[in-house]
Amino acid sequence: NAGVTQTPKFQVLKTGQSMTLQCAQDMNHEYMSWYRQDPGMGLRLIHYSVGAGITDQGEVPNGYNVSRSTTEDFPLRLLSAAPSQTSVYFCASSYRRGGTSYEQYFGPGTRLTVT
Amino acid sequence: GENVEQHPSTLSVQEGDSAVIKCTYSDSASNYFPWYKQELGKRPQLIIDIRSNVGEKKDQRIAVTLNKTAKHFSLHITETQPEDSAVYFCAARLTGGTSYGKLTFGQGTILTVHP
Numbered sequence: 001n002a003g004v005t006q007t008p009k010f011q012v013l014k015t016g017q018s019m020t021l022q023c024a025q026d027m028n029h030e031y032m033s034w035y036r037q038d039p040g041m042g043l044r045l046i047h048y049s050v051g052a053g054i055t056d057q058g059e060v061p062n063g064y065n066v067s068r069s070t071t072e073d074f075p076l077r078l079l080s081a082a083p084s085q086t087s088v089y090f091c092a093s094s095y096r097r098g099g100t101s102y103e104q105y106f107g108p109g110t111r112l113t114v115t
Numbered sequence: 116g117e118n119v120e121q122h123p124s125t126l127s128v129q130e131g132d133s134a135v136i137k138c139t140y141s142d143s144a145s146n147y148f149p150w151y152k153q154e155l156g157k158r159p160q161l162i163i164d165i166r167s168n169v170g171e172k173k174d175q176r177i178a179v180t181l182n183k184t185a186k187h188f189s190l191h192i193t194e195t196q197p198e199d200s201a202v203y204f205c206a207a208r209l210t211g212g213t214s215y216g217k218l219t220f221g222q223g224t225i226l227t228v229h230p
Contacts, residue, residue, distance in 0.1 A: 033217070035220075040221060042121070042221055042222040043204060045218070045219070048217050058217070059116070069121075090123040090159070102149075102208060103149075104149070104163070104218065105159070106158040106159050107158065108229075109158055
């Protein structure tokens with residue numbers, strides 16, 4: 001299994017440009033999430049999905065869109081990039097590991113810079 | 116929603132000493148509490164987790180304790196080694212409904228173990 005994969009690894013955008021960060025998992029996990037990581041602020045949830053066709057907002061959803069048409073893929077779209085969106089983005093997938101335990105697997109991350 | 120506070124933000128210990136990181140959460144409905152380790156430039160990885168019906172869990176040099184009444188949980192690392200140096204994140208997960216799979220993270224603790 002490849003686990004959780006993300007592309008691209010690095011990206012530089014100009015203010016106002018749009019782009020899609022790709023995320024895929026081959027573990028048949030039902031739950032998928034997008035986080036952004038900024039220094040001193042931990043991991044903040046952007047959007048998440050509990051299954052194909054079902055998505056919901058996290059803590060910091062503004063400026064981002066998601067869709068989940070298949071179990072495997074969960075792309076994150078930046079509508080009009082702003083310097084405040086400069087961050088490291090992690091995609092994660094998880095499954096219910098018995099009872100209420102949810103082991104979450106992270107992708108390798110995408111480092112995005114908006115100038 | 117859930118709010119997770121983590122302390123300290125930085126922790127420096129000598130090799131062989133113990134390290135303790137503490138987290139508090141706000142929503143008494145949270146029932147799953149994982150801890151993640153993130154080495155520099157890498158993705159977060161699960162190191163230990165605990166469910167709300169358990170007070171303590173150990174895995175070799177790592178242990179987690181949970182006090183549901185006080186709404187706090189702690190990570191204990193004994194006999195620390197230089198390779199334990201990393202950023203550690205706690206997280207909490209709410210029960211039920213659309214919160215399935217949704218984790219709220221603390222701000223992170225930078226642990227440095229000096230040889």
